[in-house]
Amino acid sequence: MISKQRSYVEQENRGILYLVPTPIGNLEDITFRALRILKESSVIAAEDTRNTRKLCHYYDIHTPLMSYHEHNKEASGRQIIERLKQGEQVALVSDAGMPTISDPGYELVRAAVAEKIPVVPLPGANAALTALIASGLPTQPFYFLGF
Structure with missing residues (x-):
């Protein structure tokens, strides 16, 4: 069971959307908490999913993957x-x-917030x-103006 996040009020029968940062260039640049949430x-x-599969393989994570990207974001x-x-x-x-x-990802966060689903960002x-x-x-x- 995922440890309780205490900065929000837990809602019965609602899941949690975790925003999990992944390494940039070095697979060892990930937090213990991020690995636990992924598992x-x-x-x-x-x-x-190809990139994420490499990360999961490296850390022996067997959680199912699904794609969420620019071209399937509405259905997914x-x-x-x-x-x-x-x-x-x-x-x-x-x-x-x-x-x-x-x-x-911001569009998924927006949809979760609209449904009153907790969103928990992890540092990283x-x-x-x-x-x-x-x-x-x-x-x-x-100031960050994007890419």
Whole structure:
């Protein structure tokens, strides 16, 4: 069972949409919590299941994968929302880094919020912030306008 998130009120018979960041370039750049959520979720919704399958194989994760990307987001998104409404836990991942940043994941989050389904973001890999802190540039103010 996934450990209880305490920053929201749990809703009976509702699943949780976890936003799970994945490594950018080095498979070891992932948190213990992210690995646990990936292992314990009912399904992993992945932008590219081929990339996510490599990560899962590396960490011996056997959670079923389903695709959620720009070209199938409407149909796949409806399926994911239905699973969440039935109480399943869904982990959303992108190809690399933080889900919803320059990928269609934000639309799934919007749909989950509209259905009052809890959305739990996990901290982790983020290309923009990683590049910023290594640049030597001042970090305040910082604006990200997308890719």
